Amino acid sequence: MAEDYWQMQNEHTEEHKLEMTRARRERFTRELVSHERQLHSYVLSLVLDWKAAEEILQETYLRLLERLEEWDESKNVFPWACRFAYYQVLTYRNDGQRDRLRFSDSFIESVSAAYESKSDQLKLRLEALEHCMEQLDPGHQQLLGDFYSGDSTVEEIACKLERTVSSLYQSLSRLRRSLKKCVESAIRPMEDQ
Missing domain, CATH: 1.10.10.10 (Winged helix-like DNA-binding domain superfamily/Winged helix DNA-binding domain)
Structure with a gap:
Protein backbone atom coordinates (compact mmCIF):
# COMPACT_ATOMS: atom_id res chain seq x y z
CA MET A 1 0.00 0.00 0.00
CA ALA A 2 2.78 2.42 0.90
CA GLU A 3 4.48 1.44 -2.34
CA ASP A 4 1.35 2.40 -4.31
CA TYR A 5 1.21 5.71 -2.49
CA TRP A 6 4.85 6.56 -3.37
CA GLN A 7 4.31 5.50 -6.97
CA MET A 8 1.28 7.82 -7.22
CA GLN A 9 3.29 10.62 -5.60
CA ASN A 10 6.12 10.11 -8.11
CA GLU A 11 3.69 10.11 -11.03
CA HIS A 12 2.05 13.28 -9.72
CA THR A 13 5.45 14.91 -9.25
CA GLU A 14 6.53 13.95 -12.78
CA GLU A 15 3.29 15.35 -14.22
CA HIS A 16 3.82 18.54 -12.26
CA LYS A 17 7.41 18.84 -13.54
CA LEU A 18 6.24 18.32 -17.11
CA GLU A 19 3.55 20.97 -16.71
CA MET A 20 6.07 23.42 -15.21
CA THR A 21 8.52 22.73 -18.06
CA ARG A 22 5.77 23.25 -20.62
CA ALA A 23 4.69 26.54 -19.00
CA ARG A 24 8.30 27.73 -18.79
CA ARG A 25 8.88 26.88 -22.46
CA GLU A 26 5.71 28.80 -23.42
CA ARG A 27 6.82 31.88 -21.45
CA PHE A 28 10.26 31.65 -23.00
CA THR A 29 8.85 31.27 -26.52
CA ARG A 30 6.51 34.26 -26.07
CA GLU A 31 9.35 36.42 -24.80
CA LEU A 32 11.71 35.30 -27.57
CA VAL A 33 9.12 35.91 -30.29
CA SER A 34 8.58 39.43 -28.98
CA HIS A 35 12.27 40.08 -29.73
CA GLU A 36 12.46 38.17 -33.02
CA ARG A 37 12.91 41.18 -35.31
CA GLN A 38 15.33 42.79 -32.94
CA LEU A 39 17.41 39.60 -32.82
CA HIS A 40 17.30 39.25 -36.59
CA SER A 41 18.48 42.84 -36.95
CA TYR A 42 21.30 42.15 -34.49
CA VAL A 43 22.53 39.09 -36.42
CA LEU A 44 22.16 40.87 -39.74
CA SER A 45 24.33 43.72 -38.43
CA LEU A 46 27.08 41.17 -37.77
CA VAL A 47 26.99 39.15 -41.00
CA LEU A 48 25.44 41.53 -43.57
CA ASP A 49 23.84 38.59 -45.39
CA TRP A 50 20.11 38.02 -45.11
CA LYS A 51 20.19 34.26 -45.81
CA ALA A 52 23.16 33.69 -43.53
CA ALA A 53 21.37 35.63 -40.79
CA GLU A 54 18.33 33.34 -41.18
CA GLU A 55 20.51 30.23 -40.84
CA ILE A 56 22.31 31.65 -37.83
CA LEU A 57 19.01 32.53 -36.17
CA GLN A 58 17.70 28.99 -36.64
CA GLU A 59 20.83 27.60 -34.99
CA THR A 60 20.56 30.21 -32.24
CA TYR A 61 16.95 29.20 -31.50
CA LEU A 62 17.98 25.54 -31.30
CA ARG A 63 20.82 26.33 -28.89
CA LEU A 64 18.56 28.50 -26.75
CA LEU A 65 16.01 25.70 -26.44
CA GLU A 66 18.75 23.22 -25.56
CA ARG A 67 19.83 25.48 -22.71
CA LEU A 68 16.37 26.60 -21.60
CA GLU A 69 16.99 25.43 -18.03
CA GLU A 70 19.67 28.12 -17.70
CA TRP A 71 17.29 30.95 -18.58
CA ASP A 72 16.67 33.35 -15.70
CA GLU A 73 13.01 34.30 -16.05
CA SER A 74 13.51 37.45 -14.00
CA LYS A 75 15.70 38.94 -16.75
CA ASN A 76 15.02 40.08 -20.29
CA VAL A 77 15.67 37.24 -22.74
CA PHE A 78 17.07 39.52 -25.47
CA PRO A 79 20.63 40.03 -24.10
CA TRP A 80 20.87 36.29 -23.36
CA ALA A 81 19.70 35.45 -26.89
CA CYS A 82 22.18 37.97 -28.33
CA ARG A 83 25.02 36.17 -26.57
CA PHE A 84 23.98 32.88 -28.19
CA ALA A 85 23.56 34.56 -31.57
CA TYR A 86 26.99 36.14 -31.25
CA TYR A 87 28.59 32.73 -30.73
CA GLN A 88 26.61 31.31 -33.64
CA VAL A 89 27.97 34.13 -35.83
CA LEU A 90 31.51 33.17 -34.78
CA THR A 91 30.77 29.52 -35.54
CA TYR A 92 29.35 30.48 -38.94
CA ARG A 93 32.48 32.47 -39.73
CA ASN A 94 34.80 29.69 -38.59
CA ASP A 95 32.96 27.01 -40.56
CA GLY A 96 34.25 28.54 -43.77
CA GLN A 97 30.85 29.82 -44.87
CA ARG A 98 32.38 33.20 -45.47
CA ASP A 99 31.29 35.86 -47.85
CA ARG A 100 33.85 37.89 -49.77
CA LEU A 101 33.57 40.52 -47.04
CA ARG A 102 35.12 39.35 -43.77
CA PHE A 103 35.36 41.48 -40.65
CA SER A 104 37.87 40.89 -37.89
CA ASP A 105 36.68 39.25 -34.68
CA SER A 106 37.40 42.47 -32.76
CA PHE A 107 35.19 44.43 -35.16
CA ILE A 108 32.36 41.89 -34.73
CA GLU A 109 32.75 42.16 -30.94
CA SER A 110 32.61 45.98 -31.16
CA VAL A 111 29.48 45.92 -33.32
CA SER A 112 27.90 43.38 -30.98
CA ALA A 113 28.61 45.50 -27.90
CA ALA A 114 27.35 48.65 -29.60
CA TYR A 115 24.18 46.91 -30.75
CA GLU A 116 23.44 45.52 -27.30
CA SER A 117 23.94 48.94 -25.70
Whole structure:
Protein backbone atom coordinates (compact mmCIF):
# COMPACT_ATOMS: atom_id res chain seq x y z
CA MET A 1 0.00 0.00 0.00
CA ALA A 2 2.78 2.42 0.90
CA GLU A 3 4.48 1.44 -2.34
CA ASP A 4 1.35 2.40 -4.31
CA TYR A 5 1.21 5.71 -2.49
CA TRP A 6 4.85 6.56 -3.37
CA GLN A 7 4.31 5.50 -6.97
CA MET A 8 1.28 7.82 -7.22
CA GLN A 9 3.29 10.62 -5.60
CA ASN A 10 6.12 10.11 -8.11
CA GLU A 11 3.69 10.11 -11.03
CA HIS A 12 2.05 13.28 -9.72
CA THR A 13 5.45 14.91 -9.25
CA GLU A 14 6.53 13.95 -12.78
CA GLU A 15 3.29 15.35 -14.22
CA HIS A 16 3.82 18.54 -12.26
CA LYS A 17 7.41 18.84 -13.54
CA LEU A 18 6.24 18.32 -17.11
CA GLU A 19 3.55 20.97 -16.71
CA MET A 20 6.07 23.42 -15.21
CA THR A 21 8.52 22.73 -18.06
CA ARG A 22 5.77 23.25 -20.62
CA ALA A 23 4.69 26.54 -19.00
CA ARG A 24 8.30 27.73 -18.79
CA ARG A 25 8.88 26.88 -22.46
CA GLU A 26 5.71 28.80 -23.42
CA ARG A 27 6.82 31.88 -21.45
CA PHE A 28 10.26 31.65 -23.00
CA THR A 29 8.85 31.27 -26.52
CA ARG A 30 6.51 34.26 -26.07
CA GLU A 31 9.35 36.42 -24.80
CA LEU A 32 11.71 35.30 -27.57
CA VAL A 33 9.12 35.91 -30.29
CA SER A 34 8.58 39.43 -28.98
CA HIS A 35 12.27 40.08 -29.73
CA GLU A 36 12.46 38.17 -33.02
CA ARG A 37 12.91 41.18 -35.31
CA GLN A 38 15.33 42.79 -32.94
CA LEU A 39 17.41 39.60 -32.82
CA HIS A 40 17.30 39.25 -36.59
CA SER A 41 18.48 42.84 -36.95
CA TYR A 42 21.30 42.15 -34.49
CA VAL A 43 22.53 39.09 -36.42
CA LEU A 44 22.16 40.87 -39.74
CA SER A 45 24.33 43.72 -38.43
CA LEU A 46 27.08 41.17 -37.77
CA VAL A 47 26.99 39.15 -41.00
CA LEU A 48 25.44 41.53 -43.57
CA ASP A 49 23.84 38.59 -45.39
CA TRP A 50 20.11 38.02 -45.11
CA LYS A 51 20.19 34.26 -45.81
CA ALA A 52 23.16 33.69 -43.53
CA ALA A 53 21.37 35.63 -40.79
CA GLU A 54 18.33 33.34 -41.18
CA GLU A 55 20.51 30.23 -40.84
CA ILE A 56 22.31 31.65 -37.83
CA LEU A 57 19.01 32.53 -36.17
CA GLN A 58 17.70 28.99 -36.64
CA GLU A 59 20.83 27.60 -34.99
CA THR A 60 20.56 30.21 -32.24
CA TYR A 61 16.95 29.20 -31.50
CA LEU A 62 17.98 25.54 -31.30
CA ARG A 63 20.82 26.33 -28.89
CA LEU A 64 18.56 28.50 -26.75
CA LEU A 65 16.01 25.70 -26.44
CA GLU A 66 18.75 23.22 -25.56
CA ARG A 67 19.83 25.48 -22.71
CA LEU A 68 16.37 26.60 -21.60
CA GLU A 69 16.99 25.43 -18.03
CA GLU A 70 19.67 28.12 -17.70
CA TRP A 71 17.29 30.95 -18.58
CA ASP A 72 16.67 33.35 -15.70
CA GLU A 73 13.01 34.30 -16.05
CA SER A 74 13.51 37.45 -14.00
CA LYS A 75 15.70 38.94 -16.75
CA ASN A 76 15.02 40.08 -20.29
CA VAL A 77 15.67 37.24 -22.74
CA PHE A 78 17.07 39.52 -25.47
CA PRO A 79 20.63 40.03 -24.10
CA TRP A 80 20.87 36.29 -23.36
CA ALA A 81 19.70 35.45 -26.89
CA CYS A 82 22.18 37.97 -28.33
CA ARG A 83 25.02 36.17 -26.57
CA PHE A 84 23.98 32.88 -28.19
CA ALA A 85 23.56 34.56 -31.57
CA TYR A 86 26.99 36.14 -31.25
CA TYR A 87 28.59 32.73 -30.73
CA GLN A 88 26.61 31.31 -33.64
CA VAL A 89 27.97 34.13 -35.83
CA LEU A 90 31.51 33.17 -34.78
CA THR A 91 30.77 29.52 -35.54
CA TYR A 92 29.35 30.48 -38.94
CA ARG A 93 32.48 32.47 -39.73
CA ASN A 94 34.80 29.69 -38.59
CA ASP A 95 32.96 27.01 -40.56
CA GLY A 96 34.25 28.54 -43.77
CA GLN A 97 30.85 29.82 -44.87
CA ARG A 98 32.38 33.20 -45.47
CA ASP A 99 31.29 35.86 -47.85
CA ARG A 100 33.85 37.89 -49.77
CA LEU A 101 33.57 40.52 -47.04
CA ARG A 102 35.12 39.35 -43.77
CA PHE A 103 35.36 41.48 -40.65
CA SER A 104 37.87 40.89 -37.89
CA ASP A 105 36.68 39.25 -34.68
CA SER A 106 37.40 42.47 -32.76
CA PHE A 107 35.19 44.43 -35.16
CA ILE A 108 32.36 41.89 -34.73
CA GLU A 109 32.75 42.16 -30.94
CA SER A 110 32.61 45.98 -31.16
CA VAL A 111 29.48 45.92 -33.32
CA SER A 112 27.90 43.38 -30.98
CA ALA A 113 28.61 45.50 -27.90
CA ALA A 114 27.35 48.65 -29.60
CA TYR A 115 24.18 46.91 -30.75
CA GLU A 116 23.44 45.52 -27.30
CA SER A 117 23.94 48.94 -25.70
CA LYS A 118 21.54 50.55 -28.19
CA SER A 119 18.96 47.75 -28.37
CA ASP A 120 16.14 49.75 -26.75
CA GLN A 121 16.65 52.66 -29.12
CA LEU A 122 16.78 50.27 -32.09
CA LYS A 123 13.55 48.63 -30.97
CA LEU A 124 11.84 52.04 -30.95
CA ARG A 125 13.19 52.77 -34.43
CA LEU A 126 12.03 49.38 -35.74
CA GLU A 127 8.55 49.91 -34.33
CA ALA A 128 8.44 53.37 -35.91
CA LEU A 129 9.64 51.92 -39.23
CA GLU A 130 6.89 49.28 -39.14
CA HIS A 131 4.34 52.01 -38.53
CA CYS A 132 5.72 54.11 -41.38
CA MET A 133 5.83 51.11 -43.72
CA GLU A 134 2.14 50.46 -43.01
CA GLN A 135 1.37 54.01 -44.17
CA LEU A 136 2.92 53.41 -47.61
CA ASP A 137 0.73 52.33 -50.46
CA PRO A 138 0.87 48.59 -51.26
CA GLY A 139 2.91 49.11 -54.44
CA HIS A 140 5.67 50.90 -52.54
CA GLN A 141 5.59 48.26 -49.81
CA GLN A 142 5.99 45.58 -52.47
CA LEU A 143 8.87 47.43 -54.13
CA LEU A 144 10.76 47.73 -50.84
CA GLY A 145 10.01 44.10 -49.99
CA ASP A 146 11.27 42.89 -53.36
CA PHE A 147 14.40 45.02 -53.14
CA TYR A 148 15.40 44.19 -49.56
CA SER A 149 14.48 40.50 -49.59
CA GLY A 150 17.54 39.81 -51.71
CA ASP A 151 15.63 37.28 -53.81
CA SER A 152 15.76 39.37 -56.99
CA THR A 153 18.31 41.64 -58.59
CA VAL A 154 17.49 45.28 -59.25
CA GLU A 155 17.42 44.47 -62.96
CA GLU A 156 14.85 41.69 -62.40
CA ILE A 157 12.65 43.98 -60.31
CA ALA A 158 12.88 46.75 -62.92
CA CYS A 159 11.96 44.30 -65.68
CA LYS A 160 9.01 42.96 -63.68
CA LEU A 161 7.74 46.51 -63.10
CA GLU A 162 8.51 47.56 -66.68
CA ARG A 163 10.76 50.38 -65.49
CA THR A 164 14.35 51.36 -66.00
CA VAL A 165 16.93 50.53 -63.36
CA SER A 166 17.64 54.24 -62.96
CA SER A 167 13.99 55.11 -62.27
CA LEU A 168 13.80 52.22 -59.80
CA TYR A 169 16.79 53.56 -57.87
CA GLN A 170 15.23 57.03 -57.86
CA SER A 171 11.99 55.63 -56.45
CA LEU A 172 13.88 53.68 -53.80
CA SER A 173 15.82 56.79 -52.85
CA ARG A 174 12.60 58.81 -52.46
CA LEU A 175 11.02 56.02 -50.41
CA ARG A 176 14.05 55.81 -48.13
CA ARG A 177 14.01 59.58 -47.56
CA SER A 178 10.29 59.48 -46.86
CA LEU A 179 10.67 56.59 -44.41
CA LYS A 180 13.61 58.26 -42.70
CA LYS A 181 11.61 61.45 -42.21
CA CYS A 182 8.60 59.49 -40.93
CA VAL A 183 10.71 57.44 -38.49
CA GLU A 184 12.51 60.51 -37.17
CA SER A 185 9.27 62.37 -36.59
CA ALA A 186 7.75 59.32 -34.88
CA ILE A 187 10.63 58.79 -32.44
CA ARG A 188 11.43 62.43 -31.71
CA PRO A 189 8.69 62.76 -29.03
CA MET A 190 9.86 59.52 -27.39
CA GLU A 191 13.50 60.66 -27.28
CA ASP A 192 12.53 64.00 -25.73
CA GLN A 193 11.04 62.24 -22.72
